[in-house]
Amino acid sequence: MSLLEITDLDVHYRRRTGRLHVLRSVSLSLSPGETVGVIGETGSGKSTLARTILGLVKASAGRIAIDGTDVASLKPRQWRELRRRGVVQYVFQDPLRSLDPDLTVLDSLAEPLRIQGAAGIRDKILKILARVRLDEALLDRLPGELSGGQRQRVAVARALITEPRLVLLDEPVSALDSANRVQVLELLKELRDAGTALLFISHDLGSVAGIADRIAVLYEGEIVEDRPSADVINAPVHPYTRKLIRSVPTLRRADRRTPEGIPA
Numbered sequence: 001m002s003l004l005e006i007t008d009l010d011v012h013y014r015r016r017t018g019r020l021h022v023l024r025s026v027s028l029s030l031s032p033g034e035t036v037g038v039i040g041e042t043g044s045g046k047s048t049l050a051r052t053i054l055g056l057v058k059a060s061a062g063r064i065a066i067d068g069t070d071v072a073s074l075k076p077r078q079w080r081e082l083r084r085r086g087v088v089q090y091v092f093q094d095p096l097r098s099l100d101p102d103l104t105v106l107d108s109l110a111e112p113l114r115i116q117g118a119a120g121i122r123d124k125i126l127k128i129l130a131r132v133r134l135d136e137a138l139l140d141r142l143p144g145e146l147s148g149g150q151r152q153r154v155a156v157a158r159a160l161i162t163e164p165r166l167v168l169l170d171e172p173v174s175a176l177d178s179a180n181r182v183q184v185l186e187l188l189k190e191l192r193d194a195g196t197a198l199l200f201i202s203h204d205l206g207s208v209a210g211i212a213d214r215i216a217v218l219y220e221g222e223i224v225e226d227r228p229s230a231d232v233i234n235a236p237v238h239p240y241t242r243k244l245i246r247s248v249p250t251l252r253r254a255d256r257r258t259p260e261g262i263p264a
């Protein structure tokens with residue numbers, strides 16, 4: 001069974017000037033342990049997709065099922081229950097949005113464990129800090145007292161601490177400098193290798209290409225391609241995907257290989 005199954009999702013925003021149709025008949029599925037990248041340019045609807053999956057934006061049509069539960073009609077209490085079961089967590093581009101500014105690092109990390117009624121909270125926190133390479137001395141700091149890279153690692157640590165089966169990542173490395181970006185991407189790869197399913201949403205094909213099993217390309221609110229990463233990179237079908245690939249210098253032809261490993 002799919003861990004995440006999105007079927008024919010439509011989302012509109014109401015604006016003073018009328019309705020804006022942002023997602024059109026989007027279908028996407030994620031199996032347990034799979035990493036899927038969603039790539040699209042600014043305004044293509046990526047954040048709307050993430051926010052709709054998390055129940056923060058209401059869909060006008062379609063179905064979203066997480067681990068078999070239809071989440072469209074869940075109430076906040078039921079969402080908390082889903083998180084308590086350790087099924088889904090999330091990391092946004094701006095960690096100040098995924099972290100409570102009034103909670104210390106210690107409390108931010110302890111909160112999901114307390115909700116879960118977990119035992120050995122301090123031990124789990126120390127283990128996760130080591131995993132995301134953060135110093136214990138930061139535990140008493142507030143998010144506003146951390147660097148951007150440290151903050152994002154706290155947000156990743158918080159998302160992982162309950163060992164969720166699915167993590168939604170909306171531009172998780174876009175606000176980071178290149179050293180921090182590499183470190184957080186490495187961390188996400190470790191997570192993928194440990195069997196967590198990741199939905200990695202980004203405008204940056206370069207970040208997603210090295211980690212995703214499959215890439216879905218979102219263009220003007222529609223998924224125009226959804227295939228294994230190597231196929232999308234080596235033989236893009238949609239003109240927009242071709243344009244995207246040309247714009248990423250690190251995906252030079254010599255680096256691109258067919259699924260059999262033969263240079264394209």
Ligand SMILES: Nc1ncnc2c1ncn2[C@@H]1O[C@H](COP(=O)(O)OP(=O)(O)OP(=O)(O)O)[C@@H](O)[C@H]1O
Nearest residue numbers: 013015022040041042043044045046047048049203
């Ligand atoms: N709350 C809202 N109300 C009205 N329109 C919105 C709202 N949020 C987003 N939009 C509009 O919906 C469209 C898609 O926005 P969305 O944030 O999903 O795009 P995105 O692909 O994540 O872009 P970016 O990469 O710039 O974050 C845009 O035209 C945006 O202006």
